[in-house]
Amino acid sequence: MNSSFEKLKAEADRMVLPEECEENDRAVTFLALEMGVGHYDNLNLLIMSVLFIFVSVAFLAVSSGKISGRNEDDFTVSKEAFFSGELTAELEERYMSDLPIPEQMKAAEERISLLYGFGNTVTTRKNTGNYSGGNTNSQPDTDNNAFERDDSTKEKAVTTKAVVTDKDGNTVTAEKEAETAPGGGTTAVSRPSSTYSTMSTRYEPDETTTTNNEPPFVTTTTTVVTKRTDPTDSQASETEPTDSRASETEPTDSRASETEQSDTKPSDTDPPVTEGPAE
Amino acid sequence: MTYTDLIFLFGLFPLSAVLSLLDRSSEYKNMILIITSLVFFSWGRPFAVCLIFLSLFIDWAIGMAVGSMRKSNKLAAFVLTALDGGMNLGLMLLFGHNYLFDGTKLGLDAVMLPVGMGYYALRSFSYVYDVFRGKIRAEKNVFCLMTYSVSFHLMCAGPVVRYGDMEGQIRSRVVNTDKLNAGLNKMIWGLGKAVLLSDVFFQIRTAGLNGNEITTLGCWLGMLAFFAQYYFMFTGLCDMSRGLSLVGGFVLPINYRNIDPDELFTGLVKSYNTTVVGFFSELLGLPANKAKVRGAVCAVICGGLVGLWYQVKLNYLIVGLTAGLLVAIEQLFLKDKLAKLPAVVKYVYLVLLSLLVFGGLEFKSLYGYGKWLAGLVGIGTKYTLSVAVRDAVLNNIVLIAISFCIICLPVCKAITVGADKLSAKDRRYYGIVRAAKTLGTAAVFVICVITLAARAA
Numbered sequence: 001m002n003s004s005f006e007k008l009k010a011e012a013d014r015m016v017l018p019e020e021c022e023e024n025d026r027a028v029t030f031l032a033l034e035m036g037v038g039h040y041d042n043l044n045l046l047i048m049s050v051l052f053i054f055v056s057v058a059f060l061a062v063s064s065g066k067i068s069g070r071n072e073d074d075f076t077v078s079k080e081a082f083f084s085g086e087l088t089a090e091l092e093e094r095y096m097s098d099l100p101i102p103e104q105m106k107a108a109e110e111r112i113s114l115l116y117g118f119g120n121t122v123t124t125r126k127n128t129g130n131y132s133g134g135n136t137n138s139q140p141d142t143d144n145n146a147f148e149r150d151d152s153t154k155e156k157a158v159t160t161k162a163v164v165t166d167k168d169g170n171t172v173t174a175e176k177e178a179e180t181a182p183g184g185g186t187t188a189v190s191r192p193s194s195t196y197s198t199m200s201t202r203y204e205p206d207e208t209t210t211t212n213n214e215p216p217f218v219t220t221t222t223t224v225v226t227k228r229t230d231p232t233d234s235q236a237s238e239t240e241p242t243d244s245r246a247s248e249t250e251p252t253d254s255r256a257s258e259t260e261q262s263d264t265k266p267s268d269t270d271p272p273v274t275e276g277p278a279e
Numbered sequence: 280m281t282y283t284d285l286i287f288l289f290g291l292f293p294l295s296a297v298l299s300l301l302d303r304s305s306e307y308k309n310m311i312l313i314i315t316s317l318v319f320f321s322w323g324r325p326f327a328v329c330l331i332f333l334s335l336f337i338d339w340a341i342g343m344a345v346g347s348m349r350k351s352n353k354l355a356a357f358v359l360t361a362l363d364g365g366m367n368l369g370l371m372l373l374f375g376h377n378y379l380f381d382g383t384k385l386g387l388d389a390v391m392l393p394v395g396m397g398y399y400a401l402r403s404f405s406y407v408y409d410v411f412r413g414k415i416r417a418e419k420n421v422f423c424l425m426t427y428s429v430s431f432h433l434m435c436a437g438p439v440v441r442y443g444d445m446e447g448q449i450r451s452r453v454v455n456t457d458k459l460n461a462g463l464n465k466m467i468w469g470l471g472k473a474v475l476l477s478d479v480f481f482q483i484r485t486a487g488l489n490g491n492e493i494t495t496l497g498c499w500l501g502m503l504a505f506f507a508q509y510y511f512m513f514t515g516l517c518d519m520s521r522g523l524s525l526v527g528g529f530v531l532p533i534n535y536r537n538i539d540p541d542e543l544f545t546g547l548v549k550s551y552n553t554t555v556v557g558f559f560s561e562l563l564g565l566p567a568n569k570a571k572v573r574g575a576v577c578a579v580i581c582g583g584l585v586g587l588w589y590q591v592k593l594n595y596l597i598v599g600l601t602a603g604l605l606v607a608i609e610q611l612f613l614k615d616k617l618a619k620l621p622a623v624v625k626y627v628y629l630v631l632l633s634l635l636v637f638g639g640l641e642f643k644s645l646y647g648y649g650k651w652l653a654g655l656v657g658i659g660t661k662y663t664l665s666v667a668v669r670d671a672v673l674n675n676i677v678l679i680a681i682s683f684c685i686i687c688l689p690v691c692k693a694i695t696v697g698a699d700k701l702s703a704k705d706r707r708y709y710g711i712v713r714a715a716k717t718l719g720t721a722a723v724f725v726i727c728v729i730t731l732a733a734r735a736a
Contacts, residue, residue, distance in 0.1 A: 040713040045460040047721055048467065055728055056289040088322045095286050102736035109733035112726055116479070117676035 062100040280322040282519045283473055285731055291315055296526050305451050309426040312527065319431040331399065334370055335428050338363060338403045339421050342410045346417025349410070360411040364404050371400035376591045397588055398439060403428055405558055406442045415443045423449050432524040433531070439554040440531055452528035462525025464720055469518025471723040472511045474730055476682050479675040480508035486667035488641065488651070496664040498654035500672065502638050503630075507682060513552075537688050540625035543617055544632050545606045552585070559584050575607030582606065598639045605636065622689075 081087040099105075110122045280287050295315040299308045321329060341363045349356040372379060375396030406424065409415045418424045426449050427433075427442055487494075487501020514535045524531045536550040549556050563577040563584075579600055586599020609617070617628070634655075642648040653659045672679065684690050702709040 040710070040717070041460050042456065044713070044717045044720070045456055045463065047717055048460075048463040048724070051721060051724055052289075052293060052463070056293045059285065059289045083325050085322075085325060088325065092286055092322070095290065096735050099285070099732055099735060102732070105729055105732040106736050108729050112729060113674075116678050117672075117674045119670060119674050 059095075059099055063098040280319050282516055282523075283470065283731065285735060287319065288470075288731075291318060292523065299527060300454065305449070306422075308452070308454075308528065309422060309449065312430050312432075313422070313425055316429045316431045320429065331370060331374060331396075332429060334366065334403065335425055336421065337366060338407060338428070339418065339424050342407050342417045342424070343419070345407060345410050349413060356411055360407055363407040367400040367404040371396055371588075372591065375400070379591055398433070399428070401439050401555065401558065401588070402433065405439060408562070409441060409443060414441075415446065418442070418446070430527075430529075432520060432527050432529060439534075439558050441558075444532065445529070448529050454526070454528040458525045458528060458530075462522045462527075464522070465525065466519050466522025467720050467724045467727070469515045469520075469522055470727045472515030472518065472685075474515075474727045475723075476678060476685075477508050477511040477515060478730075479678045479682070480504040480511065482675065483668065483671045484508055486665065486671045489665070489667065490650075492662075492665045492667070493650070493654045493660050494662045494665045494668065495654060495657045495660050497668045498651055498660070500668055502634055502641065502651070505641055506633065506637065507686070510551075510686070511682065537691070538629070538686070539688060540622050540629060541618070543614065543625065544602075544609050544629060545614075547629055547633065548582075548602055548606055555588070556581070556585060559588075571611060575611055578607045578610070579603035594639050594643065598636060601636050601639070605632065 078087075081090075107122070110120075113120045114122065280291070282288070295311060298311045298315075302308070317332070320331070341359050345356045345359050345363075348359070406415075406418075406427070410417050423446070424442075427440075427445050433440060481504075483504035484501050487497040487499075487504060489497070489501075517534045521531050521533075532554060534552060534554050536553055538550055539546055542550070559581045560577070563581050580603065582599040582601070582603020583596055584599070586595040586597075586602075589595055589599075617625070620628070635652075638651065639648055642651065650659065657663075684694060698712050702712040
């Protein structure tokens with residue numbers, strides 16, 4: 001045993017081994033290349049780097065080609081914008097909305113999901129949009145678990161009564177209560193130069209009960225601002241096409257909005273009645 | 280900004296990597312790292328996050344003071360260390376758990392760094408603590424400490440690396456092709472875990488733990504999916520963190536280990552967050568503790584602290600304390616008996632115990648927890664399985680199978696050993712195995728990119 005060890009040691013001494021240094025590293029690298037390990041490592045690195053760089057450049061340089069409709073003047077580099085976080089938010093929004101081929105990406109994701117298991121389907125929808133931006137988190141924090149007994153999460157039944165409309169689809173409103181002059185007595189108060197009329201675009205005849213999950217029927221009303229030059233003119237303006245987005249109504253000042261509110265709250269139309277919790 | 284944001288993955292990270300490679304000097308690399316990390320953290324709310332960076336200078340100053348006083352005036356050094364701990368605790372509460380301050384002047388709109396802040400605070404404190412214990416010398420160069428504290432490589436569920444382990448790498452590190460290759464691979468597989476696998480289990484969890492249709496299997500699968508979701512999210516982010524670090528030239532310790540049934544519940548608790556548990560254990564004097572009973576008490580306290588570190592909520596504290604108590608009981612009484620059990624029984628023991636203990640993290644009250652427990656044995660449930668759970672499982676069955684192969688250690692080992700044996704046969708087989716690995720990594724990368732982009736669309 002001892003002799004064989006000495007024999008091996010003597011044999012090892014005869015061989016010129018490189019020191020633990022740069023030459024040694026080079027020898028190991030050479031051996032790795034000989035074995036093919038280094039080649040595959042390099043190939044792997046090359047492929048991953050190219051993929052990374054390609055995607056990075058594509059996401060930066062290629063835009064989605066959609067008209068974003070944003071105002072370039074909104075993008076201001078200032079100290080206030082930076083410290084408030086608006087600058088970074090704007091930058092991120094621009095980056096996300098300019099990502100290329102959004103529709104194809106969605107379609108590709110659906111196609112890929114077919115490989116994940118059984119029962120996945122590909123929707124044939126008309127995809128129109130840009131990247132919405134900032135909605136990358138697909139995992140919302142489910143803070144409220146439905147196992148919990150939480151009164152705030154109980155559904156509340158909301159009973160709504162349909163808004164009464166006439167055969168033309170216009171909301172039937174009650175006679176306006178006469179506005180009271182500061183002096184006390186009932187008297188006519190001069191109207192502002194513009195008036196507000198409402199139109200109903202939906203007729204729902206029955207009384208319906210909905211829950212918080214399904215918002216109650218909303219009678220979309222559109223405020224049409226008309227110049228009160230002639231009483232007959234204002235009637236004609238009511239045939240204006242309606243807009244489903246109520247937020248796009250004409251901006252009004254505070255006084256005007258008060259008038260609008262009073263106009264859209266007819267006294268003979270029962271307002272939505274909110275009852276207590278269903279259970 | 281998080282690791283899975285497209286603007287980080289394909290904007291900031293490549294920029295940081297490319298700029299870092301332009302010069303070999305570590306000082307230059309550190310400077311690039313500090314600048315890009317500032318961008319990374321200040322993305323959402325620059326002003327508030329800048330305050331966090333200011334804390335770094337306080338850590339540095341306290342570290343210097345503690346370093347100079349620890350021999351001459353131990354009490355003063357201890358007080359300063361405790362002060363630093365208090366400051367970092369305050370930062371963690373304010374920025375990491377700011378839901379506690381809702382409705383007050385300190386209230387912020389949203390949690391800013393939900394995971395990163397805890398790691399940041401703990402790492403900053405660990406530096407001063409190590410100086411106090413004499414493990415390291417106080418760092419005179421504030422930029423070295425800044426690189427250690429604010430580097431985005433180490434954030435987002437990354438391990439709590441001690442300054443002693445990083446100091447040498449901060450001062451001098453080499454980025455070579457081996458590190459780049461390993462780093463990119465690790466990062467891509469981590470991304471796959473966080474983006475693809477975690478999301479699958481989120482779907483199952485949502486369907487299973489839906490209070491409107493409580494089913495027996497839903498309760499089981501939903502909670503298992505809850506664990507799997509967070510396991511893949513944290514391990515994915517951790518892998519990404521280690522991958523990013525390798526690309527930057529750093530080698531970090533492993534934070535998450537594979538679950539080994541032989542290590543029982545104690546091993547499971549430790550494997551989930553190795554470096555964090557290690558730090559808290561050391562803080563309480565657990566490793567050096569010879570007395571069994573004292574060690575058990577320390578384990579319970581350590582569990583409570585780790586629970587609170589995750590979230591300052593009552594259920595997290597209770598779960599942490601319970602886990603610590605079980606570890607203590609196991610170490611005191613059950614260890615030898617359980618060690619003799621077959622591996623399958625050990626797995627069942629681990630799964631059941633984990634479900635019962637860590638299931639409490641999902642519920643805000645005992646009512647919900649009790650309802651879920653009853654659901655496990657079919658009480659209060661009308662059906663065994665809901666359509667939603669069935670669909671969620673069937674729609675993702677391939678990904679679930681892949682996840683099982685990753686989690687289950689024997690299966691994972693069998694696959695790895697099989698691939699090694701095959702590649703050892705011949706050069707041709709070796710080439711096939713390597714090519715398959717490269718193609719697999721590239722496929723995961725492409726799928727992740729498409730998924731993230733489609734979610735943003």
